Amino acid sequence: MIADWPCPAAGGIRHERALVFDRNRTARLLVVPPLFEEANRTRRLLMGAMRQLDDAGIDSLLPDLPGCLESTAPFGEQDLDTWRAAMATAAAHFGATHVFSLRGGALVAPTHLPRWLLEPVAGAALLRQLLRARSIAAKEAGRVENGAALLEIGRAEGLELAGYRCGAGLIRHLEAATVSENSGTAIIRQAELGGGALWLRSEPADDPAQSAALAALLAAGIAG
Amino acid sequence: MTGVNDSDADTILRGILRDVLGLDQQRTDALTADSGLFGSLPELDSMAVAGLLTEMEDRLDIVIDDDEVDGELLENYGNLLDFARSKRAAAQGA
Structure with a gap:
């Protein structure tokens, strides 16, 4: 469930953590978290969707952005380039085949894989x-x-x-x-998940129906 | 004409508060002009207020200046709705 990955950092490599549902399957989705407080507010939405993707036969990998959540890297040393490099490294390390990001995560998500952006900002x-x-x-x-x-x-x-x-x-x-929208980018709107946006919520909340809707959208997209 | 817009603003504003505060439909519908907001609802902290204002800009198609935001504006639902309506009327009249 928790995996380590080597992240480029000032002066070498720092081990960062990722929440993973990893059974070495063919389809492997990198989930790039949103930035700042929205990462906490949407944690359960993302975990719920990842669990459902696991049931649907799709691996998923949710790395911490350096300086955020469980990461011990100093937040003040991070910028969008360090986060982009980190997410590109995580994608390569875990062998991601597809990318999903939420809100500001779209600003640092790898662009070379097919990707879905939920309400990019x-x-x-x-x-x-x-x-x-x-x-x-x-x-x-x-x-x-x-x-x-x-x-x-x-x-x-x-x-x-x-x-x-x-x-x-x-x-x-x-x-x-x-947000760069190349040909491999699909945008998902909040309305497609039903219910209010959890990243807006002043208290972190859960919505299993939204997690299921998100997982279904992603699974259908990955199946092509 | 303005009557339609006014009720739109009310519906949209209730929708935003429902989303930001995680209220159910019943509590959202029960908001009255006197319902207290900032200071009355502990979950409405400065970050939540910032999110609320940004959503108001997006969904009501208005721009809110920082110096328009004060304690009075956020004191109760009625004040916020009056503000939303006047901003909207100004934006549409322009």
Whole structure:
């Protein structure tokens, strides 16, 4: 269920973890988690879908992004390039044949395999939401923080956003990053899963019906 | 004309709160103008409010400036709905 994989890191290799349903089958789906808090909110959705894919005869592999979830890598040293390199390495290490990502995961998911993106989002939209959360929290604490000024600081020296110490590189990458949609990319909309988006939910939640719908979509797509 | 838009805004806003707060349909339908939001609902923290505002922008096709967001706006459902309606009217009138 938990596997190690060697991830490129500053000064060598760091062992990262992945949640896997791995029985050495032909179809092997790399699941790229969404970024920031959305990774926690959608963990159970993804695990439920992976369990169903396992029943459908499809292996799936959900690596941690370095600095996120169980990873011990420093978050502040990560940017979209380190995450892209990490996901490309995980895809190669596990021999992934297909890719699925959710929301901001689309920004770092490998592009050379057939892939499905659930509600992909541009980096600027994620960044805007994080900056907004910080301004609101500041206002609540009686301080005034202006989004544009914060962004200026973030670009130069990094910024703490929603509890994540983001490096300047990550801020700059997020500002510019858009989702690349090549011919091997299929977009899945939330409406296709039925029910409200779990990545929006203020408390992490579960929805077995959505997990089943997602797994069915992916299994049908992989079967081609 | 504006009547139709107004009820749309209400439906859309209830839908967003249902999604963000994970409310069931019954609790969503039961929201009134006086229903307290920020400060009354512990799950509505700053990150959730940011998500709520972003979803409002997407689904109502409006743009919300940071300085429009204050405690009063989020105090209760009625204030938020009034705000959504006026933003929507301005966006459609423009």
